[in-house]
Amino acid sequence: MNTLPVALWRLLVAASAATGVVLAAREYDVWWTALSQLSNLAVAGCFLALAVREPRSPWLRGALTTLMVLVGLAYVPMQNGNLWHAWSLLEHVVTPSLVVLDFVLVGRNHHAVRWWHPLSWLVPPTAYLLWYVGDDLAVYAALDAAHPAQFGQRIAVLLGLLLATGFALYALGRRRVATADLTNA
DSSP states (O other): OOOHHHHHHHHHHHHHHHHHHHHHHHHOTTGGGSHHHHHHHHHHHHHHHHHHOOOSSSHHHHHHHHHHHHHHHHHHHHHOOOOOSHHHHIIIIIHHHHHHHIIIIIOSOGGGOOTTHHHHTTHHHHHHHHHHHHTTOOOOTTOOTTSHHHHHHHHHHHHHHHHHHHHHHHHHHHHHHHHHHHHHO
8 A cells, every 4th residue: 555645646646637638628529539638548547546556566657657758748849739728738748747756756666677668668659659540540740641751750759759768767767776775785
């Protein structure tokens, strides 16, 4: 079981994500096809569960962190997005920042991060990409599969960003363990 402060923190993260999704759903008819809303919905549900108990593996938190970094960093340049609306600010800045802070500062299971986790954290965004292309969702003007060269370049940049984020989280987790081991010696 989590301590009360950890549980409240994670409920705050879940509330931020859920509020962003609800506000976006009021704004857009097809909110459920956008990665931002789907990612925030996943964070809301998962962080409700994480408020009760942290799993032994950091895989879920790492996958959510990587996904939210993608949502946060890709929105403004690729979607020409703005952060003037409350839903956009919550979904693209506040919630991603809270999820990153949770991974970096709150989690207790960094010792269990494995070298292959960053590679497996690519599964959720890849599944979304396959759905995006397969059903021709055309949610993002910057990701137009009708222009294969540009589409491929942008996917490569996003893939690189995700891998760099994942391996940075892995290194951070391993370093925290090493630092903790030194202080216990």
